[in-house]
Amino acid sequence: MQRIVIIGSGQGGLQMAASLRQEKFEGSIVLIGEEPGLPYQRPPLSKAYMEDGNGAALALRSGSFFERSEITLLDGRRAVAIDRKAQEIALDDGRRTSYDHLILATGARNFLPPIPGITARGVMSLRTLTDAERLRSAIARASHAVVVGGGFIGLEFAAMARKSGLPVTVVEAAERLMARAVSPAMSRAFLEKHRAMGSNVRLNALAGAVLTDVEGRARGVSLADGTAIAGDLILIATGVRPNVELAAEAGLENANGIAVDGLLRTSDPAVSALGDVCSFPLGGVRVRLESVQAAVDHARHIAKVLVKGETAHYNALPWFWSDQADWKLQIAGLALDADEELAVSRESGAPLVLRFGAGRLLSAETVNDAGSHMAARNLIGTSKSLLESNNYNLRAVLKALKEASAVVA
Amino acid sequence: MKVKFIAHDGAETEIEVAEGESMMRAAVLNNIDGVIGECGGSMMCATCHCYVDDAWAGLTGSQNEGEPDLLDCAASEVKSTSRLSCQIKMRPELDGLVIHLPEAQR
Secondary structure, three states: OOEEEEEOOOHHHHHHHHHHHHOOOOOEEEEEEOOOOOOEOOHHHHOHHHHHOOHHHHEOOOHHHHHHOOEEEEEOOOEEEEEOOOOEEEEOOOOEEEOOEEEEOOOEEEOOOOOOOOOOEOEEOOOOHHHHHHHHHHHHHOOOEEEEOOOHHHHHHHHHHHHOOOOEEEEOOOOOOOOOOOOHHHHHHHHHHHHHOOOEEEOOOOEEEEEEOOOOEEEEEEEOOOOEEEOOEEEEOOOEEEOOHHHHHOOOOEOOOEEOOOOOEOOOOOEEEOHHHEEEEEOOEEEOOOOHHHHHHHHHHHHHHHHHOOOOOOOOOOEEEEEEOOEEEEEEOOOOOOOEEEEEOOOOOOOEEEEEEOOEEEEEEEEOOHHHHHHHHOOOOOEHHHHHHOOOOHHHHHHHHHHHHHHHO | OEEEEEOOOOOEEEEEOOOOOEHHHHHHHOOOOOOOOOOOOOOOOOOOEEEEOHHHHHHHOOOOOOHHHHHOOOOOOOOOOEEEHHHOEOOHHHOOEEEEOOOOOO
16 A cells, blocks of 8 residues: 545544554555644634634644655645545545545534524634634624534533623523433533523523624524524534535445444445544444544554554544533543433532443543543443442542452452 | 653654643654643543653652542553653753653553
């Protein structure tokens, strides 16, 4: 294999290039990214960046890294077609580039609900550094923010906006916050947290339209029940859609994302996919995860498959995090088949929620407790009875297990 | 200002680090393999574990709040000089700092 082309220069695409070199791939690497400039981290955009505005601190690698590692970064360029037969891709400037192996790391884009007024001035979304710059300056001018969507991004933004003193209303269509990501008990803890910060949180509230003034500027959001909420900064944070079009047009299989197998290969063995855009088998089900962890671990696994001939299937434990005000939420594991949820009450008062399936730990949700989160990553699959006998002190369980295995060894 | 990273296999890399930059960021930006920094410096992952060279341990200071909890879960042996490199920020007194990297981060 002489030439590997990566489409998408987000954190997963960048990690792909870096991991190929770390595994000692000696052929050429081309990294194609739509956004101009060096690849950067997205998670801080809704967190630290909103406070400090320091875009330079987000770079994932220095410019000299690409030269030294002989990685050709084509930034500000879009791949417009894949010719799988010729093993070539076409770029938006008319150039074509060949590949021996192609990796699709095209990520996801924000989903904007098709409601009246969605294109009005003052309506924003957050995904890129450019979005974040606009949003940051809008906070300084706005008098009231309306956040449509009570997921990670919407709530992280709401917390930052409240911190800067801006009145905030959060409108969530579901009956609870972060419903896709956390347990009902953790949703409740965060609802209280956001209300205590002064955000007006409205659940079961479906945004019907963005209200505008005669000049076309956003002036608020009307809900499906007719309620009008005033606001001059409207953040739409209603989830994402995977960027599958390029793959679909090339005839690659799609299953809520580009479908890949356990080695992260698409239906064409010369093409792999990673990160937000791909759906992959994990523990017997097919999932698509929107997280840095999945993107980065996928990239590392693909590098091993391509360079070292790795044959083991991808099996990394999913984990997620979200910073909301002074609460650091971490989730270890996936609770797709949870049949039991336990909110553990602890002296510290920090919320801890464990979710079980058939009596085994599926996921652990912690707040400001990285130690328990790290322990949980090693305890997924542990029986509930073992945890119970240790009063659900995850660190104590892990310590006991380690000591027991040391004795056996 | 310069910092030398010594990998587990003994390979040395000296890099230029600007004031205020964390050792984790500096290592990752320069593609030093022995540091991952998965969470980007949010004190959430323990994949930037390092050992401060004995001669420098006094200057880099002691572990910050929360650091011991994370180091408990580090993939490699934790020693008295263990730190999360995201918590060590460059300042003039640290010019010439030597950092040793563990065998594994995850």
